[in-house]
Amino acid sequence: MLVFIVRRVIISFFILLAATFVMYLLTANAGNPLQDLQESRAPNRDALIEARIRLLNLDTPAPLRYFIWLKGAAGCLVPFALECDLGQSIQGQDVSALLSVAFTQTLQLVVAATVLAMVLGITVGIVTALRQYSGLDYTVTFSAFLFFSLPIFWVAVLLKEYGAIRFNDWLADPTVPIGVAVVLGVISGLFWMVVIAGDRNRRLTTFAAAFVASAGALWLLSETQWFADPGLGVVVIAVTAAGLAFLTTAVVAGFTYRNVLYAALASAGIGIVCHFALDSVLDDPSGLTIILLALLTVAVGLGLGYGLGGLQRRQAMQAAVLTGLGTGALLFVDRLLGAWDSYSDRVGGRVIATIGARTPNFEGTFWEEGLDRATHLILPTIAIVLISFATYTRYTRSSMLEVLNQDYVRTARSKGLAERGVIVKHAFRNAMIPITTLMAFDFAGVLSGAVITENVFGWTGLGRLFTDALNRVDPNPVMGFFLIAGTAAVVFNMLADIAYAFLDPRIRLS
Amino acid sequence: MSNPTTPDPGPTPAATAAPDDAQGMTVVARTQAQMVRRRFFRHRAALAGLTMLVLIVLLAFSSIGFANVPGWWDKDYWSIATVENGGRPTLSVVPTWLGGDGMHLGEHPFGQDNVGKDYFALTMRGVQQSLTIAFIVGLVGTFIGTLIGATAGYFRGRVEAVLMRFTDVMITIPLLVIAAVLGRRYGDSGIVVLGLVIGLVTWTGLARLVRGEFLSLREKEFVEAARAAGTSARRIIVKHMLPNIVGVIIVAATLAIAAAILLEAALSFLGFGVQDPDTSLGKLISTYQTAFSTRPWLFWFPGVFIIAIALSVNFIGDGLRDAFDPRQNRVRD
Numbered sequence: 001m002l003v004f005i006v007r008r009v010i011i012s013f014f015i016l017l018a019a020t021f022v023m024y025l026l027t028a029n030a031g032n033p034l035q036d037l038q039e040s041r042a043p044n045r046d047a048l049i050e051a052r053i054r055l056l057n058l059d060t061p062a063p064l065r066y067f068i069w070l071k072g073a074a075g076c077l078v079p080f081a082l083e084c085d086l087g088q089s090i091q092g093q094d095v096s097a098l099l100s101v102a103f104t105q106t107l108q109l110v111v112a113a114t115v116l117a118m119v120l121g122i123t124v125g126i127v128t129a130l131r132q133y134s135g136l137d138y139t140v141t142f143s144a145f146l147f148f149s150l151p152i153f154w155v156a157v158l159l160k161e162y163g164a165i166r167f168n169d170w171l172a173d174p175t176v177p178i179g180v181a182v183v184l185g186v187i188s189g190l191f192w193m194v195v196i197a198g199d200r201n202r203r204l205t206t207f208a209a210a211f212v213a214s215a216g217a218l219w220l221l222s223e224t225q226w227f228a229d230p231g232l233g234v235v236v237i238a239v240t241a242a243g244l245a246f247l248t249t250a251v252v253a254g255f256t257y258r259n260v261l262y263a264a265l266a267s268a269g270i271g272i273v274c275h276f277a278l279d280s281v282l283d284d285p286s287g288l289t290i291i292l293l294a295l296l297t298v299a300v301g302l303g304l305g306y307g308l309g310g311l312q313r314r315q316a317m318q319a320a321v322l323t324g325l326g327t328g329a330l331l332f333v334d335r336l337l338g339a340w341d342s343y344s345d346r347v348g349g350r351v352i353a354t355i356g357a358r359t360p361n362f363e364g365t366f367w368e369e370g371l372d373r374a375t376h377l378i379l380p381t382i383a384i385v386l387i388s389f390a391t392y393t394r395y396t397r398s399s400m401l402e403v404l405n406q407d408y409v410r411t412a413r414s415k416g417l418a419e420r421g422v423i424v425k426h427a428f429r430n431a432m433i434p435i436t437t438l439m440a441f442d443f444a445g446v447l448s449g450a451v452i453t454e455n456v457f458g459w460t461g462l463g464r465l466f467t468d469a470l471n472r473v474d475p476n477p478v479m480g481f482f483l484i485a486g487t488a489a490v491v492f493n494m495l496a497d498i499a500y501a502f503l504d505p506r507i508r509l510s
Numbered sequence: 511m512s513n514p515t516t517p518d519p520g521p522t523p524a525a526t527a528a529p530d531d532a533q534g535m536t537v538v539a540r541t542q543a544q545m546v547r548r549r550f551f552r553h554r555a556a557l558a559g560l561t562m563l564v565l566i567v568l569l570a571f572s573s574i575g576f577a578n579v580p581g582w583w584d585k586d587y588w589s590i591a592t593v594e595n596g597g598r599p600t601l602s603v604v605p606t607w608l609g610g611d612g613m614h615l616g617e618h619p620f621g622q623d624n625v626g627k628d629y630f631a632l633t634m635r636g637v638q639q640s641l642t643i644a645f646i647v648g649l650v651g652t653f654i655g656t657l658i659g660a661t662a663g664y665f666r667g668r669v670e671a672v673l674m675r676f677t678d679v680m681i682t683i684p685l686l687v688i689a690a691v692l693g694r695r696y697g698d699s700g701i702v703v704l705g706l707v708i709g710l711v712t713w714t715g716l717a718r719l720v721r722g723e724f725l726s727l728r729e730k731e732f733v734e735a736a737r738a739a740g741t742s743a744r745r746i747i748v749k750h751m752l753p754n755i756v757g758v759i760i761v762a763a764t765l766a767i768a769a770a771i772l773l774e775a776a777l778s779f780l781g782f783g784v785q786d787p788d789t790s791l792g793k794l795i796s797t798y799q800t801a802f803s804t805r806p807w808l809f810w811f812p813g814v815f816i817i818a819i820a821l822s823v824n825f826i827g828d829g830l831r832d833a834f835d836p837r838q839n840r841v842r843d
Binding site for chain 1: 555675678679680681682683684686687688690691692694695768772775776779780781782792795796799802803809813816817820821824825828
């Protein structure tokens with residue numbers, strides 16, 4: 001295994017080296033970096049051209065110039081020992097400084113979106129695999145094809161129009177007309193009917209229940225002016241947290257032994273109690289406080305699981321931690337929504353933003369600033385999730401179907417294991433092996449920035465840095481960008497191979 | 511499918527499933543093609559996709575014509591005219607008995623842009639250009655990918671090492687990034703050149719796929735037999751091995767075309783693709799995205815055409831995959 005890894009690392013290094021060389025030559029030939037100066041009528045034109053030639057070493061031929069760049073870039077590989085010098089942009093800014101600013105923006109934008117797309121895509125993929133050839137399966141398959149075929153910039157422009165501009169207009173007088181509530185209720189009813197399936201009676205009951213619940217809830221929310229000042233309220237949080245406890249228990253352990261359920265419920269209960277107990281702490285906390293609280297939640301969850309778990313200690317610990325974190329997230333969202341009213345006043349009612357990562361010069365409490373970020377994040381996140389979620393659904397579905405057809409799954413069923421155990425323990429884990437590769441590739445692609453999304457939504461992340469620099473034929477920022485993108489691609493590619501060999505011993509042995 | 515006059519090199523994976531395997535070799539080859547065709551035409555989504563694509567191609571190329579052949583639409587995509595009725599589309603599809611304006615095209619079915627160009631003609635031109643680019647990209651990418659993958663998989667050894675490391679290098683550069691850099695350089699050289707250079711960088715996935723198939727094929731008896739008979743490497747690759755993976759290649763080519771449609775649109779949207787005075791669907795959306803609140807139709811029509819083309823090509827690809835490799839279908843029974 002060690003030889004395998006070392007070999008892989010060495011090969012990857014040389015591949016990256018070659019890739020930067022190819023990229024450098026291509027970038028150097030992408031256009032004329034002096035064009036704007038040659039067309040200008042400034043009196044000191046010649047001096048400016050001379051200065052830029054010296055700044056970018058344009059008098060050296062491109063293949064040799066690469067080595068000048070490489071010498072500076074090599075310093076980045078050895079932190080502290082050598083100076084990291086990625087050259088300067090046309091305007092004379094340090095590329096490494098530009099990169100670090102852009103990289104933080106990109107990370108904020110893409111990490112949450114990618115994780116969300118993975119979780120959603122894998123969940124939906126598994127459900128469709130378990131309900132093969134059902135109405136849900138066909139619907140999801142068709143939607144996946146549709147999402148594959150959507151140009152992301154087109155979706156993004158639509159989202160800006162309907163998700164932000166029209167939505168903000170609507171927020172000025174947030175009422176849902178009865179007709180709309182009924183239509184949305186029917187849609188929700190159809191959705192749940194398709195998901196839950198079953199015989200005709202059960203379908204009709206599901207449809208009716210979902211219809212009444214959705215349409216009623218919409219009507220109620222509209223009547224109480226909830227949309228003008230949204231929030232979850234402690235009752236909703238408590239009910240959702242309890243539901244979460246049941247859900248995690250169902251997935252992690254099932255209900256045969258009650259201990260796991262008790263641990264999860266206790267975890268949810270403690271979360272609700274903390275909602276009141278920590279009221280003053282959570283009034284305007286710092287980011288550090290939130291992280292500490294999250295760690296505390298994990299610790300408490302582990303303790304609860306250990307104490308109450310009994311025979312199923314490990315599952316109880318998992319369920320308690322997951323439920324605790326879920327409850328925490330609910331409380332977090334509730335607090336964020338609590339800042340809605342004051343935030344909405346401060347931004348003039350235009351709550352959902354279309355441009356940038358945050359409102360310029362906006363300062364407020366932790367929750368107001370958090371809400372500010374969230375409202376800026378929501379549309380680009382939806383755009384990214386829509387596009388990459390489809391891939392995960394398709395891959396997970398086919399991988400899961402393949403595994404469900406294996407002999408060991410039949411064996412597991414025939415020896416009388418509960419269906420939950422068969423799915424979660426035998427099928428799911430094996431189905432995830434090929435998905436890890438996909439995840440690694442996806443993360444690598446994501447770190448190079450969502451080029452189009454950043455452009456449409458005006459985020460100044462890596463993707464934007466790249467397109468702007470390429471427009472100006474500014475080689476050093478382009479290369480700096482590629483250094484991150486290429487390194488991410490190579491490293492994650494390598495990690496995928498190693499993970500694959502680790503998860504599936506057959507690869508290692510052959 | 512392999513040429514019916516040459517004997518089929520051996521039982522292909524799908525052919526072994528044919529019940530009438532015992533009949534003559536040539537018959538098996540023809541049956542295989544027929545089976546694929548039948549499976550494809552039974553795939554409803556693929557058939558719908560094929561119909562839609564054919565209709566779009568016919569509409570785009572017959573309406574405004576191409577090269578010097580005139581079309582049936584009387585307006586062109588470059589003339590500036592007076593903007594009538596705010597440039598609103600005159601297309602109406604709701605019949606009068608449903609309370610609409612009746613079904614007619616009107617003067618400007620897709621409306622006019624802000625200088626009065628007929629948007630129907632402009633969109634059709636965009637469809638033509640986007641389809642042409644995507645087709646060239648698909649062809650070039652498929653050809654190079656097959657060539658590299660087949661060479662590496664057949665010869666192995668040093669040739670394989672060099673070619674596959676080269677593939678690894680190219681795969682490291684994100685497709686959109688390398689395509690943007692090339693598009694920045696070649697965007698104004700016309701769409702054929704643009705299609706060619708993008709095709710030059712989209713072959714990596716197929717090369718890996720073909721190499722993988724070739725690695726297992728070259729160990730088969732019929733290849734060994736051909737080699738023992740003194741057949742040249744070129745002939746073994748082209749006549750004996752490639753026909754066995756033609757399904758994989760066709761499916762990959764189809765999906766590559768679908769991806770190329772979206773890639774071209776994205777590049778043109780970013781400004782690194784098709785340049786003025788030419789146009790394409792992505793460029794139309796990019797040009798008119800700011801007009802969305804005042805003239806939404808300038809944004810809707812090209813977008814709908816991109817989605818329709820990409821969706822139908824994807825469906826065709828899915829149908830082809832099921833037709834060529836029925837094992838992937840119906841896993842559970």
